[in-house]
Amino acid sequence: MANTVRVGAVQMTSTDDLDANYATCSRLVKEACAAGVKFLCFPECFSFVSAKDGDSLKVSEPIDGPIMQKYCSLARESNIWLSLGGFQEKGPDDAHQHNTHVLVDDAGNIRNTYRKIHLFDVDVPGNMVYKEGSFTTAGNAIVVEDSPAGRLGLTVCYDLRFPELYQLLRFENNAQVLLVPSAFTKVTGAAHWEVLLRARAIETQCFIIAAAQAGKHNEKRESYGDSLIIDPWGTILARLSDRLSTGIAIADIDLSQIDAIRTRMPIATHRKFSITWKSPSL
Template identity: 75%
Template sequence: MANSIRVAAAQMTSVNDLATNFATCSRLAKEAASAGAKLLCFPENFSYVGSLQGDSIKIAERLDGPIINKYCSLARESNIWLSLGGFQEKGSDEAHLRNTHVLIDDSGNIKTTYSKMHLFDVDVPGGAVYKESSFTEAGNDIVAVDSPFGRLGLTVCYDLRFPEVYQQLRFHQNAQVLLVPAAFTTVTGQAHWEILLRARAIETQCYVIAAAQAGKHNDKRESYGDTLIIDPWGTIVGRLPDRLSTGIAVADIDFSLIDSVRAKMPISMHRKPIEFWKSV
């Protein structure tokens, strides 16, 4: 493995048109490849954001369907790995889908998938009411995989609020880079997005790549944006000039920095099992 390797994270405003979103993703893939990136991470709902409740169910497909096949071809033609941050995969019945993070290599092969574990059932203060579980099946498995970019830990959006997932990825799955594709609301994004991402990087001593949806998708839905790449010391090393434009953030994964941070502050050696005692 090289001492460092370039990665990119996309920021975009997906709409309710598969072809339009694919055209945006294709342009960003070419831009990332031209910048020397070997991995491009797209945000949650990269391929589609519906205007009406139930729209996502209607377009949901299997992983061997035409939507993912197009993105596999895009990865192969662009000679770049793609992290597809949250795809509407068909669920076990007609009323549900799975919010699935799909990782595709530069030959166009699916390397692994992860289904979002934590579903966004929230009444956002000052915002809308969301109930993702009404149409989405939760995943059960934590997923990490080896790659040219180190060992990648896959998550999706609302998982970010559950640090135990990232602790598992780092200390049990040996992750070096954590992928956090998202479509954060404007209210929660402004309050917590950067803080949570930097905390996950610091407490796991991993790089964090957070590709974000940005801006108004339709009259009812808006995302916060602010795509970030953060190093294991919690320093932001990649960011777009503003949090709403479509584009890519680029940074280098420096494996020697991961090793240095972990050697100088060896929290993996200092961690102790915590037992929770029930009061009698």
């Protein structure tokens, strides 16, 4: 059992109330700890979902600001690792923020941060227009970090549509577990969420932990939900498939399964093409 760790993927409906969102996150951390979870993943925008244009920028803070420090304290007091996907980090100027995935260890220390590279500038069919790039500065670095839950590859939401990022995390940076905190729209989630996640797991032979926002955040915004944990063979280990409830999908992941699958099907040695990382200009 030395290679096995219990992990959780949160599903929640964040709003523009920072205190209410923190209360929900705190309650879910306590539930996770009671269930023996050692590594808990929260979705994109876990601490805040804006109801009005510009509100996200107003609440954005540096990573060492009071909002993130509360979550660091929560991790320390609960003795649990947290993946905090999609925090409104203050950007390079007053008109921009970063969409930042923050990894916190069980001592409350920030182990690493990943700034979302692929921004959601999309006209969703039959839905609404999203222009994340109008107020968000993209990141320019690939991030991996070792943890008790394996070697983690950090991503955020819309990154999921760009398989080359996941190829780089696996084949160039030796990731074992890929984190995909998200707030997929209801339309795109219904069409593509599960199939893209399972594809990323299969083609990289990694575990996937995908924590999802769910339900109506306000009159303008609704998320698909369906938090998932997937193994390196593409099998779904746990999910919250009602796509509405607040809760945690929990699974025991056995890291030795990764080596077994990669040995039986050694795609790393069979690959004919490699991907060269070219950092996006900011």
